[in-house]
Amino acid sequence: MTKELELQKELGKIDVNEKLSACPIDFSKSRVANPRAGQKQKNYQNEVASSNFNERKKFEDYQSPQFNQLFSDGSLPVETNRYRLIWSKHCPWATRIAIAIDLLGLDKVISKGAVDPLRPAGVIGDWFFTLNEDDEDPILHTKSLSESYLKADPEYKLRTTVPALVDVKTGKVVNNDYNTLIDELATAWKKYQNKNAPDLYPENIRTDIDTLNKIIYTDINAAVNEAGLARSQADYEKYYNRVFDRLDWLEERLSQQRYLFGSAISDTDIRLFATLSRFDIVFYQKYYVNKKRLVDYPNLWNYSKDLYAIPAFRNNTDFDAIRKRFYQVDHTPQNDLTRIIPKGPDLSIWEEPNDRQKFEK
Missing domain, CATH: 1.20.1050.10 (Glutathione S-transferase Yfyf (Class Pi); Chain A, domain 2)
Structure with a gap:
């Protein structure tokens, strides 16, 4: 066989x-x-959200990626220093994209920013840049990932998820589909990959x-x-x-x-x-x-x-x-x-x- x-x-x-x-x-x-x-x-309640661990609703149903613009079909331009991957280092789905970027040598043209794997108590649907100076992403100048989601869709009410590829020019999330991003980077970004990249x-x-x-x-x-x-x-x-x-x-x-x-x-x-x-x-x-x-x-x-x-x-x-x-x-x-x-x-x-x-x- x-x-x-x-x-x-x-x-x-x-x-x-x-x-x-x-x-x-x-x-x-x-x-x-x-x-x-x-x-x-x-x-529990803070300035951002309230939560009861056993009564939360946002996690009950499967949430598919909401943004999936592609480079391979021309929806997104392939431009250096145009995109930033936001990820959490704990997340296996986000880690895959971070590995691919470095393995292909694309870290020189696509930047990466990490959110804190821990959230403030009570917050259930957002990620924060509290690992950085002034609790702000140094490239996007945002405090939380939800800001980029809301720039992409002002009516967005679901969880913000990682990985999220953000257009630095607009501040909008353009792709948060962990199933497509590796292959998009592998095929559409070849001219920027290291010559010895797999x-x-x-x-x-x-x-x-x-x-x-x-x-x-x-x-x-x-x-x-x-x-x-x-x-x-x-x-x-x-x-x-x-x-x-x-x-x-x-x-x-x-x-x-x-x-x-x-x-x-x-x-x-x-x-x-x-x-x-x-x-x-x-x-x-x-x-x-x-x-x-x-x-x-x-x-x-x-x-x-x-x-x-x-x-x-x-x-x-x-x-x-x-x-x-x-x-x-x-x-x-x-x-x-x-x-x-x-x-x-x-x-x-x-x-x-x-x-x-x-x-x-």
């Missing part, structure tokens, strides 16, 4: 659902991740890349979130099994080649890495996806370390931000509901050598 047919066969085994949860921070109704599910809590979306295997992206999105990227959000034992076990069945399959695939499509890094490697790098520190512990750790898969673990050794991956993987966001965030004041932040696992093992170079011999 050819590799293309094998991928199509694997895709046929699953029900690809684009409306799986991309943002699992709301655990208010999850019996798996929120032991306070069903309990009434205090209302082709993340080669034309001759795009069908295969799209197929494997759907498989990984459904069984890995989103399935870990769905396990954490589960409201029943059966629902939790369904996604738990999907994750580990797929990890076993990927472990075998990576026993034969350095990256998911051979000897060159592709879009799909970035998408998988963003989840794998958070697996032991977050998903294994907090989401109860705990049959095996990443380090228990020899090929997946060495593959992850191999990617992490590349500056674009390493420099955009902030374990401290990841730990803070996934364990400390609760939208309630820390002094009212104290949280314990796990010390482990030992992250120094990411610095250890990997064995992936054996495929280059």
Whole structure:
């Protein structure tokens, strides 16, 4: 069986659902991740918003990306220093775009700005530039990401999400679709890429890349979130099994080649890495996806370390931000509901050598 047919066969085994949860921070109704599910809590209010953790509405339904202007169809001009990626370093979906920008060498023509992974107590639908001097983004001169969303749509009332590509000239969000941005940067921005940059979306295997992206999105990227959000034992076990069945399959695939499509890094490697790098520190512990750790898969673990050794991956993987966001965030004041932040696992093992170079011999 050819590799293309094998991928199509694997895709046929699953029900690809684009409306799986991309943002699992709301655990208010999850019996798996929120032991306070069903309990009434205090209302908290500040100058911006009020919130009751178990009665919030904004997170109940899937929220698709609201802005998806493209470079490839001419909707957006390809211009240097015209765009700024706003991201949070905890977020796997946003991290993918940050990695791609640096890996392609586009960091010289597209700037990046990070929001604080932690929000003020009570604020549930916005991101703030409180990591910066004067709590302001130095390029956009805004205090919060919602300002760019409202410039794009004055009637916008949904959550502001990361990643968000902002037009510096207008201050408007032009694309917040984490599913399209990597391929847009890989194809439409070629003239600004480093001469040694990998082709993340080669034309001759795009069908295969799209197929494997759907498989990984459904069984890995989103399935870990769905396990954490589960409201029943059966629902939790369904996604738990999907994750580990797929990890076993990927472990075998990576026993034969350095990256998911051979000897060159592709879009799909970035998408998988963003989840794998958070697996032991977050998903294994907090989401109860705990049959095996990443380090228990020899090929997946060495593959992850191999990617992490590349500056674009390493420099955009902030374990401290990841730990803070996934364990400390609760939208309630820390002094009212104290949280314990796990010390482990030992992250120094990411610095250890990997064995992936054996495929280059």
